[in-house]
Amino acid sequence: HSMLEGGIAISRRRGGKQPPAIGGPSMLSQYGITGLPQDPALTGGLVATTISGFSQLGRQATNPQFQNPLSFDYKLNYSRIAGRQTLKTGYEFVEIRTQVNDINPLYGRDAYAGGFSRPANGPADATSYSLADFYFGLRSQYALANYVVGNYRQHEHFLYLQDDFRITPKWTLNLGIRYEFVTPRWERDNVLSNFDPAARALIPAKSGDLFSRSLVDPNKAEFAPRIGFAYSANKNLVVRGGYGMGYVHQNRVGSADLLGINGPQVVIATVNQSNPLDPAFRTTQSGYPTGLTDPKNFVAANANITYLPRHLPDPYVQSYFFSVQHSLPYEMVLDVGYVGNHGVSLPVIGDYNQATPQPTPTSTLSLAARRPIQGYGAITWYDPAAFSNYNSLQVKLEKRFSQGLQFLHSFVYGKAIDNAAQSLDNSNGNDASPQDIRNLAAEKGVSNYDQKFSSVLSVFYQLPVGRGRRWGSKSNPIVDAAVGGWDLSLINTALTALPVNLRAWNGSIPAAFQTVGNLSGFRGGEAFRPNVTGSSVLAVNPQDITNTYFDVNAVVLPTDPSRPFGNAGRNSTRALPFNQLDFSVHKNFRVWGEDKKLQFRAEFFNLFNHTNFSGPNSDRASAAFGTIRSTLAPRQIQFALKLYF
Numbered sequence: 293h294s295m296l297e298g299g300i301a302i303s304r305r306r307g308g309k310q311p312p313a314i315g316g317p318s319m320l321s322q323y324g325i326t327g328l329p330q331d332p333a334l335t336g337g338l339v340a341t342t343i344s345g346f347s348q349l350g351r352q353a354t355n356p357q358f359q360n361p362l363s364f365d366y367k368l369n370y371s372r373i374a375g376r377q378t379l380k381t382g383y384e385f386v387e388i389r390t391q392v393n394d395i396n397p398l399y400g401r402d403a404y405a406g407g408f409s410r411p412a413n414g415p416a417d418a419t420s421y422s423l424a425d426f427y428f429g430l431r432s433q434y435a436l437a438n439y440v441v442g443n444y445r446q447h448e449h450f451l452y453l454q455d456d457f458r459i460t461p462k463w464t465l466n467l468g469i470r471y472e473f474v475t476p477r478w479e480r481d482n483v484l485s486n487f488d489p490a491a492r493a494l495i496p497a498k499s500g501d502l503f504s505r506s507l508v509d510p511n512k513a514e515f516a517p518r519i520g521f522a523y524s525a526n527k528n529l530v531v532r533g534g535y536g537m538g539y540v541h542q543n544r545v546g547s548a549d550l551l552g553i554n555g556p557q558v559v560i561a562t563v564n565q566s567n568p569l570d571p572a573f574r575t576t577q578s579g580y581p582t583g584l585t586d587p588k589n590f591v592a593a594n595a596n597i598t599y600l601p602r603h604l605p606d607p608y609v610q611s612y613f614f615s616v617q618h619s620l621p622y623e624m625v626l627d628v629g630y631v632g633n634h635g636v637s638l639p640v641i642g643d644y645n646q647a648t649p650q651p652t653p654t655s656t657l658s659l660a661a662r663r664p665i666q667g668y669g670a671i672t673w674y675d676p677a678a679f680s681n682y683n684s685l686q687v688k689l690e691k692r693f694s695q696g697l698q699f700l701h702s703f704v705y706g707k708a709i710d711n712a713a714q715s716l717d718n719s720n721g722n723d724a725s726p727q728d729i730r731n732l733a734a735e736k737g738v739s740n741y742d743q744k745f746s747s748v749l750s751v752f753y754q755l756p757v758g759r760g761r762r763w764g765s766k767s768n769p770i771v772d773a774a775v776g777g778w779d780l781s782l783i784n785t786a787l788t789a790l791p792v793n794l795r796a797w798n799g800s801i802p803a804a805f806q807t808v809g810n811l812s813g814f815r816g817g818e819a820f821r822p823n824v825t826g827s828s829v830l831a832v833n834p835q836d837i838t839n840t841y842f843d844v845n846a847v848v849l850p851t852d853p854s855r856p857f858g859n860a861g862r863n864s865t866r867a868l869p870f871n872q873l874d875f876s877v878h879k880n881f882r883v884w885g886e887d888k889k890l891q892f893r894a895e896f897f898n899l900f901n902h903t904n905f906s907g908p909n910s911d912r913a914s915a916a917f918g919t920i921r922s923t924l925a926p927r928q929i930q931f932a933l934k935l936y937f
Contacts, residue, residue: 294372301365308358308393311351313337319400327436327580328400334439340397343426344405344800345419345915353397353435361390376458386448389480394547395437395558402576403810405800406432408568419915422800429576432800433810435562438585442552443480448541449473454518466520466534473514474541474606476506477551484551487599487671489644494555494597507551508604514539516608532629533614540607545715545724546814547598548641549674554598556590562669563594564659564810566803592668593660596815599644599673605637607676615686627688631706635680640712642729643808643816644673650804650853659806670809672816677732678712680739696754696761704746708739711862715814720867721793721910723813727821728857737862738791747786754779778879782899787870790907791863794829796820796849798911804853821858822847822912829865831918837868841908842918849912867907870924875899883935891934901927 316336319325329335338350369382409424410417425432454468478484482497486507495507502510520534547553553560561584565573574581583589615629647662665671684706691699711732715724722740726732756762758776767776797820800810811817826846834840842865850856878893898904904924909916 294370296368296370298368299366301367302363303365304360304362306358306360308356308360309352310356310358311337313351314356324577325579327582327584329398329439331439334399337399339400339402341426342401342403342405342800344403344422346423351399353401355396356398357394357396359390359392359394361388363388378456380452380454380456382452384448384450386450388444388446388448390444390446392442392444392550392552393439394442394550395440395553395560396547397435398437398439400580401433401435402431403433403800404431405810406430406566406568406803408432418913426576429578430568431565431574431576432803433562433564434574434580435560436580436585437560438558438587440483440552440558442483442550444477444550444552445480446477447475462524464522466518468518470516470518471514472516472539472541473510473512474539475502475510476508476604478502478505479552483557485554485557486551486602487554487597487644489599492665492668494592497551503602507602508600509602511604511606514606514608528619530617531615532617533612535610535612537608537610540609543607543639545639545641545674546812548672548715548724548814548816549598549600549639551598551600555592555595556587559585559587559590560596561585561591561594562596562809562811564803564806566658594669596670596672596811597668599671601674601676604674605676607635607637607639609680610634610636623692623694625688625690625692627686627690629686630684631686632683633680634682635678635710637676638678638680638710638712639715639724640675640678640726640729640732640735641715641724641814641816642673642675642726643811643818644671644729645669646729646818647807649807649856653852653854655854656804659803659809662807670811670816672811673729675729678710680708680710682706682708682739693752696756697752699749699751701749702747705744706742706746707744708742709736710739711735711737713740718813720790720907721795721798722863723793723817723819725808725811725813725815725817725819727819727862728807729816731857734857735862737864740791740793740863742791742863743788745786745788747784749784750782752779752781773881777881778877781876781878783874785870785872785874789866789869792865792867792907792910793819793863794821794824794847794858794860794865795911795913796822796858797913799913802853805850805856807856820850820856821860821862822849823858824848824860824864829860838905838920840918841920842910844918847912847917868905870904871902872897872904873899873902888935888937891932891936893932893934895930895932897928897930898926 313336315332318330318335319328340351340353341349364387366385371380404422404425407421408430410421450472452470457465485494485496488495498504516537518536523531611633613631617627619625645663645665645668647659684704687703689701713722713724726735755778757764759772764776808818824847829842829846831840831843874897876895881890883890905920906922908920
């Protein structure tokens with residue numbers, strides 16, 4: 293028996309965001325601020341304004357933004373069954389065309405964190421001085437990018453062979469292999485460039501082969517083997533295992549891997565200011581310099597450019613498991629297994645031109661003077677040096693539905709370790725960028741999603757009262773409508789606490805301590821950690837954990853700019869555990885014949901209104917350090933009616 297099948301799929305999607313005031317009056321017409329775009333596609337609202345210690349004012353710096361992919365997917369598969377063996381093979385080709393605007397800040401960004409308003413010998417109050425700087429227009433940083441829409445192209449080729457072989461009635465073997473060739477992205481009009489560390493120059497794309505157009509070598513030797521087996525020892529016992537390898541070809545890391553967002557065609561100008569008495573210092577009312585983002589005036593020292601290594605391996609994940617499943621009395625099944633995976637060549641985003649720390653504790657060298665590649669500012673580096681590792685014991689006890697009862701209890705004991713968080717996944721102080729890109733060994737720690745224990749119990753129970761049930765099976769319709777046919781269900785979730793990454797200056801970093809320059813995490817910003825003393829950073833017997841979760845005396849900011857990197861380990865402490873019980877009751881009413889029914893449902897989420905706290909503030913430089921100011925959802929009750937017909 294054999295079969296040949298094929299298919300074609302075309303997909304077009306539009307995804308993005310824009311501020312509600314887009315197209316409105318410009319900053320020039322409203323406030324007299326010069327140097328910002330006048331294009332209605334960008335104007336409207338207040339420029340993104342960051343005042344250290346306060347919530348951001350104005351628009352998001354990343355607005356507007358969009359990514360609109362169009363893909364053509366062609367598939368051809370052939371399968372053949374020959375006795376105890378099933379063979380499958382196939383080929384897939386995907387052509388991707390994506391229109392992207394992921395450049396920011398297109399409408400400017402101002403930051404106030406220099407403490408310029410602090411008088412000589414004035415008390416330490418960084419938040420108040422930042423606010424005063426805002427009143428006086430004393431920006432510690434301003435940034436602006438020009439508007440360029442990229443038209444990216446990529447081709448994907450996949451070829452596979454799979455063999456499912458039933459060796460004996462008890463043994464089944466699954467073998468497979470995939471070959472994958474996915475081109476690097478190129479731009480329709482060759483509007484992209486890459487930084488060459490050897491030449492210390494930006495190299496533009498040009499017509500020609502794949503490398504000439506994408507400036508990254510294609511990976512042509514990506515094979516992904518897979519193997520699995522199942523052994524049925526007897527009618528009650530089954531053993532299973534498997535291993536598989538998969539490549540990751542589409543991994544959005546913000547704008548860090550888009551070479552179209554590079555100089556000189558794209559200018560992301562970031563200007564740090566440290567001395568208000570300098571004649572070149574620009575106050576807020578002075579606006580932005582004319583031509584700051586004009587490609588003709590591109591200055592590498594003022595720009596944030598991008599570097600992708602020429603030899604850039606695709607990330608891949610190896611997954612493996614082994615499980616034993618045994619049937620038990622009373623329609624129950626016990627499944628005990630080991631599950632793990634290992635990620636290789638995962639991205640970590642850093643600054644290839646990361647500055648060295650100050651040479652002495654009293655040095656005040658500028659950031660530019662300490663950069664190893666002079667003449668360049670920050671160089672966003674997509675570094676394939678990250679890894680991940682996950683190992684777990686997973687136990688599942690399931691009772692199949694019988695005698696009105698069904699339940700499933702899943703328990704996981706596991707540990708996840710890595711040395712970088714996914715880009716834009718910045719929960720509990722995590723960031724895609726490290727503290728020191730030159731010392732990734734110090735970044736090894738538990739993953740930001742690591743949970744040591746996870747226990748989830750779900751139960752469904754039919755009350756044995758009513759028509760068709762154990763008691764009252766012949767009750768009249770009125771009695772049955774009142775007390776018969778009720779069902780109950782509950783889900784109890786218990787999770788251990790998620791990690792918390794202690795941070796030093798999770799925002800604007802003092803100039804003397806900077807090694808990158810207040811870049812966003814997805815562009816390679818520095819994620820400094822504080823110094824810790826003692827064996828624990830948690831407060832001892834606090835009267836109110838929402839105000840004193842951490843021991844403030846055990847966590848201190850670095851004070852020596854020649855040693856800005858703190859000794860706190862990444863994700864070295866944890867938040868609070870999560871516990872919640874959800875309960876529901878429902879009943880079906882027969883209406884207008886046997887083929888129609890009306891279902892009533894009452895659902896109680898977090899039935900006991902248990903308080904589950906969010907993570908604590910982990911920024912040691914913040915006045916709110918160690919406080920918890922939010923919780924997850926309280927009890928919620930909802931009622932519903934559903935008509936089935």
